[in-house]
Amino acid sequence: MPPTPTIKRSAPRPPNASTRQDLDAQALWQKDKDHFIHPFTDYSRFHDEGCDLITDSDGIYVEDVHGNRFIDGIAGLWCVNVGHGRAEIGQAMADQATRMAYFSTFNNLSNAPAAELAAKLAELAPAHLNHVFFSCGGSTANDATVRLVHYYFNRLGKPSKKRILSRNNAYHGTTYLAASLTGIESNNWDFDTLDHLVTHLSEANLYRRPEGMSEAAYCDHLVAELEERIAEIGADNIAAFIAEPIMGAGGVLMAPAGYHARIQAVCRAHDVLFIADEVVTGFGRLGHFFASEAVFDTQPDIINCAKGLSSGYAPLGATLISDELFEVLGTPQGKGGVLSTGFTYSGHPVSCAAALKNIEIIEREAICANVREVGPYLAQQLKTLSDHATVGDVRGSHFMLAIENVADKATKELLPVEARVGDRVAAEAQSRGLIIRPVGHLNIISPPLIWDRDTVDRAVAILDEAFTAVTASLKADGFL
Structure with missing residues (x-):
């Protein structure tokens, strides 16, 4: 069996220093790791890695404790519909x-x-x-x-x-x-x-x-x-x-x-x-x-x-x-x-x-109308990722979508759990400036409802690069 991969992250962990003047990144990371029982967290990794600390937000963006800026592709957790910082x-x-x-x-x-x-x-x-x-x-x-x-x-x-x-x-x-x-x-x-x-x-x-x-x-x-x-x-x-x-x-x-x-x-x-x-x-x-x-x-x-x-x-x-x-x-x-x-x-x-x-x-702001106009475009553009080796299905509706990763598109057989394919895709996307959600072999995209077509194009371009990198890493690790 191939070794369990190390998932690449967007910032060093634990952090060495903060780029933020008002926050001590090292101290915050340690307090969080020592005291916060996080829901839905893999504690086989958490005890060593801790968590990425998100500290700031504005519109469709969030920012971590180091000042790294990301497009929010999950609306916090399905919920920040009108965007951040209102x-x-x-x-x-x-x-x-x-x-x-x-x-x-x-x-x-x-x-x-x-x-x-x-x-x-x-x-x-x-x-x-x-x-x-x-x-x-x-x-x-x-x-x-x-x-x-x-x-x-x-x-x-x-x-x-x-x-x-x-x-x-x-x-x-x-x-x-x-x-x-x-x-x-x-x-x-x-x-x-x-x-x-x-x-x-x-x-x-x-x-x-x-x-x-x-x-x-x-x-x-x-x-x-x-x-x-x-x-x-x-x-x-x-x-x-x-x-x-x-x-x-x-x-x-x-x-x-x-x-x-x-x-x-x-x-x-x-x-x-x-x-x-x-x-x-x-x-x-x-x-x-x-x-x-x-x-x-x-x-x-x-x-x-x-x-x-x-x-x-x-x-x-x-x-x-x-x-x-x-x-x-x-x-x-x-x-x-x-x-x-x-x-x-x-x-x-x-x-x-x-x-x-x-x-x-x-x-x-007629946000529901924006979803009805931009949502089908988001779904259409995400389907262009189907050319990648692991993308078996792109599904959902409007601003509620998922990509199902598979080992074989014809049989729909899944990759082994040890491949952690959803985590790989999310990490590669995050390293390029987009946060999406990994759920096992799935990746979920559920953005703030104020995304426009330009944001969709930028997000899909990042995902295209992320899936290319993931395919290469899965092959290198013997999963494909």
């Missing part, structure tokens, strides 16, 4: 923080930004989704949703409806229940999950559908699997089906045409709620504030959102609930009965102020 969002947060940073929203108390934001989300969402439950992010939004769904069916006198249907390679978060909904196997290695509550179906993955199966037949196959699983478990035991419109962290997996609408129809026929996890797809990433109805012709009972809701300027999640569900959730159990769930920071005024200003910018 002074007016910072000012809105500062104004709210100095006026009233926090007060409880429990026990018939509220605040102005939360009320304004709830009304704005109801205006932007599909017409039947008029009620908003605030949380702190995507994981907590999904977690809270399941709790509310179970409560809903309990209140209807259907306490056996507990099971949630999810999908393999789905990503719904990492809180205990949200991690159980997540179907990415490696995410839960050696972690416990609530398997009695969640059943995973096949992912919708056009690239790896059964050999020789048409797109239409593949859709039939997936819908039939859902119907069979409902029959097996019993509709009286199933509360909801949860799905990302496009599967994000699981590989930007694309479903066959008509899949989501047909899945929703099956759910409706069996009194199973349909939950759309729009934590990634919401707030413009596919060219609309919400993709469920505008792109996928569905009318979910619940839509969850986070990330682009505030463009990452402050932690915030939201669960948008239909009028039909709220009629039950908003009815007291009896005299003095309360809806006894929520978070200290539900409807946090500073986070809500950030989200309101973020939405204002998206509307004022």
Whole structure:
């Protein structure tokens, strides 16, 4: 077996000195390595290498502690939709923080930004989704949703409806229940999950559908699997089906045409709620504030959102609930009965102020229209990378795209894990001034929604060079 490669980085590690006058790069690197438990981090490397420290940002760019400047190709983490350094969002947060940073929203108390934001989300969402439950992010939004769904069916006198249907390679978060909904196997290695509550179906993955199966037949196959699983478990035991419109962290997996609408129809026929996890797809990433109805012709009972809701300027999640569900959730159990769930920071005024200003910018600058215009061009230009030896598939939509690296394009066989191909591509791109995300054998591109065609051209040129270098290094190390 070839040796495990050393992945080239953009700056020496540990850093010798900082080019920034106001930061001690060596001290920061050491503090981070010694004390910060980073999520989703390979600790076989971290203990020696530490992390690259990003310290500054502006528009589509971020800058590290050494002053190296990069095009942000991942929008922070799917979320900085309006770009970095928006002074007016910072000012809105500062104004709210100095006026009233926090007060409880429990026990018939509220605040102005939360009320304004709830009304704005109801205006932007599909017409039947008029009620908003605030949380702190995507994981907590999904977690809270399941709790509310179970409560809903309990209140209807259907306490056996507990099971949630999810999908393999789905990503719904990492809180205990949200991690159980997540179907990415490696995410839960050696972690416990609530398997009695969640059943995973096949992912919708056009690239790896059964050999020789048409797109239409593949859709039939997936819908039939859902119907069979409902029959097996019993509709009286199933509360909801949860799905990302496009599967994000699981590989930007694309479903066959008509899949989501047909899945929703099956759910409706069996009194199973349909939950759309729009934590990634919401707030413009596919060219609309919400993709469920505008792109996928569905009318979910619940839509969850986070990330682009505030463009990452402050932690915030939201669960948008239909009028039909709220009629039950908003009815007291009896005299003095309360809806006894929520978070200290539900409807946090500073986070809500950030989200309101973020939405204002998206509307004022017609950012969704920019995504609809530039997104197809980004996808088209990324497909030019298909000539490279390892590029098996370029997929996704608009500003949500992935490149799947393979050892053999004809068989779609993957390179061995030890090749760390996704890491190689990301490192080569970063050394040339572009940050993209490695996820195993994949590379994900999910940029701020303000990229223009010139930025696309520069990013794709960097990727072209990166893939050329990776092909050479894989051959040199005996992986190709």
